[in-house]
Amino acid sequence: MTNYQPQSVEEKWRSVWEKEKVYQVDLDRAPRPFYNLMMFPYPSAEGLHIGNTYAFVHSDAYGRYMRLKGYDVFEPIGLDGFGIHSENYALKIKEHIRDVSARTEKRFYGQLKLIGNAYDWSRTLETYHPNYYRWTQWLFLKMYEKGLAYRRQSQVNWCPSCQTVLADEQVINGRCERCQSLVESKQMEQWFWKITDYAEKLWRNLDRIDWSEEVKAAQRSWIGRSEGARINFLVKGGSRQSRIEVFTTRPDTLFGCTYLVLSPQHPLLKELQSEIKNSNQLADYLKQNTVSQEDDHQKTGLRLEGLVAINPANQKEVPIFVANYILADYGTGAIMAVPAHDQRDWDFAKLNQLEIIPVVQPTQGQPSEDAPYLEDGFLINSDFLNGCSTKEAKSRMISWLKEKGYGRADISYRLRDWCVSRQRYWGPPIPMVYCQKCGWQPVPESELPILLPDLNDFQPDGSGRGPLSKVPEFYETRCPKCHQPARRETDVSDPFVDSSWFYLRYLSTDFENQALAPRERMVRWLPVDMYIGGREHSVLHLLYVRFVSMVLYDLGYLPEEEPFKKFRAHGLLIKDGSKISKSRGNIVNPDEYLAEYGVDAVRLYLMFLGDMRQGGDWRDNGLKGMVRFINRIWALYQLPRQDSVDEETDRMMARAIKKTSEDLDQLKFNTAIAHLMTLVNQLKSKGKVSVKHLKQLAIMIGPFAPHLSEELWQEQLGQKQDPFRSVVNQSWPQYDQSMAVKKQITFVVQVDGKLRDRLELSAGLDQLAAEKKARSSERVQKFIKDRKVTKVTFVPDRLINFVTE
RNA sequence: GCGGGUGUAGCCGAACUGGUAUAGGCGCAGGACUUAGGAUCCUGUGGACUCUGUCCGUGAGGGUUCGAGUCCCUCCACCCGCACCA
Numbered sequence: 001m002t003n004y005q006p007q008s009v010e011e012k013w014r015s016v017w018e019k020e021k022v023y024q025v026d027l028d029r030a031p032r033p034f035y036n037l038m039m040f041p042y043p044s045a046e047g048l049h050i051g052n053t054y055a056f057v058h059s060d061a062y063g064r065y066m067r068l069k070g071y072d073v074f075e076p077i078g079l080d081g082f083g084i085h086s087e088n089y090a091l092k093i094k095e096h097i098r099d100v101s102a103r104t105e106k107r108f109y110g111q112l113k114l115i116g117n118a119y120d121w122s123r124t125l126e127t128y129h130p131n132y133y134r135w136t137q138w139l140f141l142k143m144y145e146k147g148l149a150y151r152r153q154s155q156v157n158w159c160p161s162c163q164t165v166l167a168d169e170q171v172i173n174g175r176c177e178r179c180q181s182l183v184e185s186k187q188m189e190q191w192f193w194k195i196t197d198y199a200e201k202l203w204r205n206l207d208r209i210d211w212s213e214e215v216k217a218a219q220r221s222w223i224g225r226s227e228g229a230r231i232n233f234l235v236k237g238g239s240r241q242s243r244i245e246v247f248t249t250r251p252d253t254l255f256g257c258t259y260l261v262l263s264p265q266h267p268l269l270k271e272l273q274s275e276i277k278n279s280n281q282l283a284d285y286l287k288q289n290t291v292s293q294e295d296d297h298q299k300t301g302l303r304l305e306g307l308v309a310i311n312p313a314n315q316k317e318v319p320i321f322v323a324n325y326i327l328a329d330y331g332t333g334a335i336m337a338v339p340a341h342d343q344r345d346w347d348f349a350k351l352n353q354l355e356i357i358p359v360v361q362p363t364q365g366q367p368s369e370d371a372p373y374l375e376d377g378f379l380i381n382s383d384f385l386n387g388c389s390t391k392e393a394k395s396r397m398i399s400w401l402k403e404k405g406y407g408r409a410d411i412s413y414r415l416r417d418w419c420v421s422r423q424r425y426w427g428p429p430i431p432m433v434y435c436q437k438c439g440w441q442p443v444p445e446s447e448l449p450i451l452l453p454d455l456n457d458f459q460p461d462g463s464g465r466g467p468l469s470k471v472p473e474f475y476e477t478r479c480p481k482c483h484q485p486a487r488r489e490t491d492v493s494d495p496f497v498d499s500s501w502f503y504l505r506y507l508s509t510d511f512e513n514q515a516l517a518p519r520e521r522m523v524r525w526l527p528v529d530m531y532i533g534g535r536e537h538s539v540l541h542l543l544y545v546r547f548v549s550m551v552l553y554d555l556g557y558l559p560e561e562e563p564f565k566k567f568r569a570h571g572l573l574i575k576d577g578s579k580i581s582k583s584r585g586n587i588v589n590p591d592e593y594l595a596e597y598g599v600d601a602v603r604l605y606l607m608f609l610g611d612m613r614q615g616g617d618w619r620d621n622g623l624k625g626m627v628r629f630i631n632r633i634w635a636l637y638q639l640p641r642q643d644s645v646d647e648e649t650d651r652m653m654a655r656a657i658k659k660t661s662e663d664l665d666q667l668k669f670n671t672a673i674a675h676l677m678t679l680v681n682q683l684k685s686k687g688k689v690s691v692k693h694l695k696q697l698a699i700m701i702g703p704f705a706p707h708l709s710e711e712l713w714q715e716q717l718g719q720k721q722d723p724f725r726s727v728v729n730q731s732w733p734q735y736d737q738s739m740a741v742k743k744q745i746t747f748v749v750q751v752d753g754k755l756r757d758r759l760e761l762s763a764g765l766d767q768l769a770a771e772k773k774a775r776s777s778e779r780v781q782k783f784i785k786d787r788k789v790t791k792v793t794f795v796p797d798r799l800i801n802f803v804t805e
Numbered sequence: 806g807c808g809g810g811u812g813u814a815g816c817c818g819a820a821c822u823g824g825u826a827u828a829g830g831c832g833c834a835g836g837a838c839u840u841a842g843g844a845u846c847c848u849g850u851g852g853a854c855u856c857u858g859u860c861c862g863u864g865a866g867g868g869u870u871c872g873a874g875u876c877c878c879u880c881c882a883c884c885c886g887c888a889c890c891a
Contacts, residue, residue: 003844213809214808214809214810214885214886217808217809217886218808218809218885218886218887220808221807221808221809221886221887221888222886222887224887224890226890226891228891246891247890247891248891249890249891250891261891299889324889325889325891326889326891327889327890327891329890330890330891331890331891334891335891336891337891338891342891343806343889344889344891345891347889412890412891413890414887414890535885535886536885536886538886539886539887571810572884572885577816577817605830608817608818608829608830609817609818609830610817610818611818611819613810614810614811614818616817616818617816617817617818618817619816619817619831621816621817621830621831621832622816622817622830622831624830624831625829625830625831626830628830628845629830631844631845635845662821670818670819670829670830671818671819671820671828671829673829673830674818674819674828674829674830675828675829676829677829677830678828678829681829746825747825748824748825750824750825750871750872752871752872753824753870753871753872754872755825758825779858790871791871792871793824793871793872795824798824798825799824799825799872801824801871801872802871803871803872
């Protein structure tokens with residue numbers, strides 16, 4: 001008997017698969033399409049991360065399983081290569097980003113081929129390839145056409161180290177997601193995509209898409225939908241008639257409003273400057289509080305002297321403040337303060353000795369004297385709302401406001417528009433042109449791509465403008481409308497724009513001159529059937545991709561509104577109990593392990609070490625177990641063969657197929673492998689094995705250890721054919737339900753809930769028969785002979801419980 | 806503070822609608838085969854004890870139930886999001 005040589009066997013089959021194009025699908029003819037998508041990697045200089053490998057082999061095993069179940073599985077891969085990460089690295093090692101990218105591309109594809117996934121290598125894509133970013137630019141034009149791309153002066157997140165603007169989603173605890181620098185707030189003109197227009201749809205569809213719950217929860221909190229009302233307050237004291245509009249989720253507490261607060265950026269502050277008596281003081285206050293990014297939540301504020309607002313509910317005059325705890329870009333940038341029922345208003349009121357009027361009482365007991373009452377209850381001090389419940393009061397107040405013309409029901413979202421401008425080099429130039437006469441003009445589609453010029457110096461200079469702004473040959477152009485000299489946009493777009501549509505491009509890589517695949521092809525493949533990826537993208541990529549899909553759907557390009565039928569998040573892979581990181585020195589380099597133990601062992605281990613959803617803990621020792629498992633399988637195929645099949649083994653096999661199938665359906669790869677281990681051990685203990693079972697086992701091993709599976713099938717089972725027919729084109733074994741049921745069962749006997757005996761009985765006994773057997777057990781007798789049995793609980797084929805006095 | 810998740814052996818982890826807690830793997834111990842083994846195979850492996858049986862055991866404490874890792878209540882610890890969102 002020869003030992004199994006993983007390295008040579010694996011290499012052999014990988015090259016056969018590639019030569020025979022085993023994993024290519026005909027996108028226009030596949031009768032049972034299944035689009036199996038994974039998150040394309042960011043090709044870092046360090047090479048493929050074990051975390052990527054972890055995600056990819058799980059996703060691949062699922063795709064392979066679906067293929068064996070008879071689907072035409074399309075499993076593409078590409079590189080998300082544009083972006084600050086690679087660019088910073090290139091700057092650091094003082095090499096050109098284009099050369100670095102060429103190198104990482106080669107390295108990544110090499111590594112991705114090594115892991116043995118069933119990728120369709122005829123449809124790769126790279127976001128930095130002009131043939132890709134041409135259509136990313138096209139997407140920008142579509143957004144602009146639909147009025148969803150706009151330019152605005154705004155307070156943006158500025159990373160002083162990366163010297164670029166960041167999206168809200170890229171700021172983690174006030175720090176840059178990439179380099180951890182403290183993010184500053186800066187006023188700049190930027191391009192935005194109006195994702196807020198889709199807030200309601202993004203929110204609502206979450207109820208009907210089959211995604212991991214925790215990702216949906218994260219998106220819900222990010223979108224932050226709140227139902228409430230907009231209410232107008234008249235401002236008295238100035239020479240002009242003006243109003244302050246507020247948003248509140250508690251219109252029921254309007255009678256308890258004792259002051260209004262504006263955000264420091266509120267436009268009314270400028271408009272009413274001349275009417276505000278303490279405007280000098282105000283100017284000082286605003287100067288101090290514009291850059292209020294501090295972590296501490298110290299509330300400061302200033303009363304606007306000479307002005308008061310009229311509470312529409314009771315016509316009472318209330319003071320107006322400006323304060324740092326009011327956000328400019330949420331709701332209306334102004335609030336009505338009800339200190340009796342809001343913690344923040346309470347804090348501010350206490351600090352400034354302002355009036356507090358309780359208007360909600362708990363249904364039982366008294367509210368606390370030194371804290372606001374935040375719960376629901378019934379209304380007091382509220383005129384026509386007195387006695388109403390909170391819920392009822394809300395709707396009655398809204399009707400009343402509407403009737404009187406003071407306000408209306410409204411919904412606010414926490415979601416902000418997506419800032420897509422980046423003052424960097426390594427991204428798609430934004431396809432817009434600024435003309436003195438015509439303003440901003442889109443580049444005609446026919447002129448795409450706007451090629452990224454080959455710059456030798458792409459170091460950001462801190463001017464707040466991207467490297468392209470130093471290249472006249474790039475930005476000097478003519479206005480697409482009036483043909484006078486004009487200036488090209490020199491910002492590039494956010495890498496998240498690149499990844500917001502990559503799954504669409506896989507379907508159209510054979511079309512150079514169009515972004516999207518023909519409609520029939522998209523109808524066939526969309527939405528993506530299964531998308532597996534990390535939950536760190538819950539609110540970045542996974543929200544943008546839904547937004548872009550919805551827009552393209554509304555424009556008539558896509559057959560489906562939502563991009564992914566199913567999304568499943570995998571957990572984090574750690575090593576020896578801690579997060580994998582360079583600083584900890586516990587990096588797992590896949591290459592070394594692949595070379596030493598073989599791909600199949602690594603794949604098996606990554607899927608065996610824990611539940612995909614929870615992540616897992618890599619221990620080098622655990623990998624040895626997989627090598628042993630593979631060797632045991634190999635040894636099983638060296639055993640004497642038999643043609644006949646005994647019923648007991650056949651039943652065992654049926655149960656194993658059942659369990660493995662059910663686990664794979666639920667993405668429980670770890671327990672699926674455990675079942676196969678048990679099966680192999682059992683089959684092996686028989687000493688002889690049937691060809692039928694060996695064939696079934698060879699197929700079932702495929703999703704986890706595809707090379708071994710092919711070797712067993714072709715060589716050990718002699719299934720070689722000409723033309724080549726891979727084991728992946730076989731069918732997942734069927735099992736007979738009746739065979740998967742155990743004939744002999746272990747029946748448990750309890751006395752007062754405690755295990756007293758186990759009996760080996762044939763399945764299907766009724767209570768009478770089972771009870772008789774149980775009572776005759778000596779061990780049981782010991783416990784019931786002197787006591788009176790008052791109750792007997794019987795669970796068929798499982799247990800019987802005698803309850804005594 | 807809010808939201809989501811997790812807590813089971815020496816370690817990684819199983820356990821379907823409440824029904825044998827600890828499957829599978831690692832490690833460890835003993836044995837076999839060996840010149841040798843860190844290869845392979847077999848056996849054992851939650852703890853305690855008055856040791857062919859009894860008791861205790863799923864983060865802690867209560868509860869429901871014939872029966873709780875699983876359901877309910879009150880806590881604790883850790884991880885991950887969001888965080889002055891009116």
